[in-house]
Amino acid sequence: MYDLPRTTFGGMQHITYADQNHNQLWDDTLMMTVMPLAKIGKLLNRPHYVEEAKRQFLLHIQYLYDPQTGLFFHGWQFDDSASGGVGHNFARARWARGNSWMTIAIPDFIELLDLPPNDGLRMYLVSVLQAQCQTLRALQTPEGTWRTLLDVSEAEGSYQEASATAGFAYGLLKAVRKRYIAKDYTNVAFQAVKAVLQRINQDGELMDVSFGTNMGRDLKHYLDIERTSMPYGQAMAIMALVEFIRVFV
Template sequence: MPSELHGIKAADIHAKIRLLIDGMVNIKDTTGEFLLKLEDGRVIDTKGWNDWEWTHGIGLYGIWQYYQLTGDESCLKIIEDWFRDRFAAGGTTKNINTMSVFLTLAFVYEKTRNPIYLPWLEAWAEWAYHDLGRTRFGGMQHTTYNMMNDEQLWDDTLMMTVVPLAKIGLVLDRPHYVAEAKRQFLIHLKYLFDTRTGLFFHGWTFEDGGHNFARALWARGNSWLTIVIPEFIELLDLERTDPPLYHHLRDSLLAQCEALVPLQHPETGLWRTLLDVPEAEGSYPESSATAGFAFGMLKAQRKKYIAGTAFEAPAVLALKGVLANIDERGELMNTSFGTAMGHDLQHYKDIPITSMPYGQAMAIMALVEFLRISSSNDKQGDEIKNEEPSSVPETIYYVEDGVYVAASDRNIMFSGECAAVKAFMIRFFAKYDDDIQWDVKVSWEPLDASCRDGNEASSSGTQME
């Protein structure tokens, strides 16, 4: 891929992602402030890595995104170790939020076909399809560990349960799951979309005559929509398989993105936790939502769900804002804690700020999408195609075995960890040396300090030290 785009170096992005992953799996709640205490005596560690809540579901999916891009087996091991440990502990209570981990597991099962995963996928998907509580008109009721939330629809549900159900439906060939996921998108958009602004309310209740609670245009809730709409369109190939739904979702996303742009801080790139409330009135800048917006805008542009490049500049500004909020421990700063439904706007202003696994994960997703979109505009799909060019007559960007390659008629640039780059270069020149009839300068951007010296070679002498 290009070594630098919009002033952001690819090597720096990879280093930040690895730092975020390390921060995510080692994060600790040192004070116990963010423990979720249940009536049955259980205590759920929502901040630490070794428990089971939506925070971990989003965390797993962020790591999976990076694994899809790079093929880094250490990422897959983190994911599979998490599931091994949670399953060994006997699982947990089924609810909207705990269902979130099965989006990643469905992808892992699709790749590995590990038979241990199948009964878990089947049992939880059957629960979501048949037994999960429904609101009036059949919407998935946002039930959590400690709240039934009768007759309530939340933005979060689409990310936490609906997309996982759709993916399981595809992997297990159960089209009725997919159909139900489509229906849930239609129901949620009907009641949560604010036609006045183009943004989304946090929630809706059918009780008390029906209303949107505080009518909060909450940033992270909106970012779930910015994430899940392009994810869902791609997952189900809706442009081809269901054009009416495709256009409805795409147009909703376009309206949201248009509404978001003027609300972004022009210098920091961040959005406020209440999008339409000034910072002077207590609506603080929020990093996790900003990462979600960057991801969705970049992906929608890459996949051409949104025409043109109108949202590239806001997305890149947001990405730079996210990068500025990653600290030396690999934690995303200015992330708001998990947020229940608010009956007034003050509720959202009072949510504490703390690093959380989902913050790191949403940052990873945005950074991965930036790597995808900067690699090549014609590379489509979940993974950048792992292809080598038959020759190198023009600049070509691609990834293989965690090594990023930019090859042209005069230069070849590699980016990756030292050992991986050296091994790849040996294979590369063994295959293409006969095709390269000129003196080609070869360089790479090492991601580890051990590879800082002697990082140039040529096709006429490909021996590596």
């Protein structure tokens, strides 16, 4: 809360084991840092933690949301030599797993804070989620998956990626259950769950999960990431399947 390096305008800088990522915003941060901050604020009765989490959601959406597509760019770099929030979105990558963090985090955040239907932040977050889901439906593959770069074709090297597919399945199912999005998204999520199940091997591992992905300076960076099984892929598959059971069983 207090010691984490901040970007211009107070964004939470996304630090990885390999780099400080100076003055960078990543969509990963909302899931990995901001959601835990909000939970700690609720648990320990520290409302200023919750308010900071709200601010971080707004700030990250401000710089990462692409209004032309309804999707999110992976990151934003503030320009240290300029003022007024000047910077760039790196490769302008609409990366699937990063987008799925948003599809997960928005419904979870609204539920965690128990924001009422007439709350301004809730209405804003729901509108952002609805725009994203509309595009996700259009970009879902016939197999029920999504590609690692959502708007890049398989012919161009954008492979089908399982962790994002699981994350989208969870977020869509929960958003339908909570009535944040229309009920007709249920089938989109159902197709995604089937695709996830088809990629779980005999040892219970979710395969076709892209390896840890740092910020890419070009789109090729994302296409070159290898697929394997990863702990976060397991977690996202479990989340999707638990939500599926909650809705359908």
